[in-house]
Amino acid sequence: TVTNKAVVTLQPNWTEVYRGETITLRCEIKDGGDTEWEYEWRTTSSEKPSDQNEHSITSVTGSHSGDYRCKGRKKHTQHSSTDWSDPIKLTVSDKPLPVLTVSSSWLSAGASVTLHCSIEDLSAGWKFYWYKTVPEPSGNFYYRAKQLPGSSSWTEQDSYIVHGQTHTARYMCRAGRGDPEYSTYDSEPKFVWSAGQFVSFCLFLNDDKQTVSSRKVN
Known part of the structure; x- marks a missing residue:
């Protein structure tokens, strides 16, 4: 030896x-x-x-x-x-599912909201992607994800501030690391309501049924 x-x-x-x-x-x-x-x-x-x-x-x-x-x-x-x-x-x-939390779900018009994306494994190497889901133009209550503005729409920090929100929005996040990059699942979406709007939203119950509700946000 x-x-x-x-x-x-x-x-x-x-x-x-x-x-x-x-x-x-x-x-x-x-x-x-x-x-x-x-x-x-x-x-x-x-x-x-x-x-x-x-x-x-x-x-x-x-x-x-x-x-x-x-x-x-x-x-x-x-x-x-x-x-x-x-x-x-x-x-x-198993592939991780990040959890999105928001500093407030109810905002006055023009206020800011902080998004926080958490993942169980906090080891170095993760970067975070931020999305706003917006209704499809067809008006069928389907949503598509749109990256929030920023440097490549990702941050090394697990928080992101949306300044001056004026419309009700639904947000999501995910994390990625490595080269080639490995991505987590998308988080469950979170609604942030903006005051003064009459908004409609859709709750999907299963593949062929959905409930549509409306409310005035004061």
């Missing part, structure tokens, strides 16, 4: 990994210098990494959850290898 230390790293180094994300497991030999190495992996998951120092998974699933270890062996030398690395534990969670 050689004295060099094998270490497994995960890139990106998220504290949580979600179904559909792209990750790379890497076996690094500390103080390996210019030595040429062959690699061997051991895992408790159903994944079987190759004999390379890197192993990429383009769309992780629950079957990839487990412990991963590796070791290195000097090329052309049958019995000169490192010890097995300490395990790195990969846990794959």
Whole structure:
């Protein structure tokens, strides 16, 4: 056994990994210098990494959850290898659903509202996208999402201020991270009512029934 230390790293180094994300497991030999190495992996998951120092998974699933270890062996030398690395534990969670909250659901005309998008995993790397849903021109009570104005309509902060709202609006958010970018589900929408309007809104009960209501916002 050689004295060099094998270490497994995960890139990106998220504290949580979600179904559909792209990750790379890497076996690094500390103080390996210019030595040429062959690699061997051991895992408790159903994944079987190759004999390379890197192993990429383009769309992780629950079957990839487990412990991963590796070791290195000097090329052309049958019995000169490192010890097995300490395990790195990969846990794959379901795709997250962010939760949108608003500072107020009832505004006076021209007031501002703060949107807050929360996600259970607060590790670094998330950026947040902000949407306003507006009625389709057909008038059939269907809505389409329109990105709110801003720098590419995303922020690194989990809050967004809508200044001077004058019309009742329905907002949504989602989060994304990584390259290629991985996106969460869209949040459930939130209505923010603006004073002085007579507005109609639609509640979808199932695929073929809907209830339409109207109210005056004072």
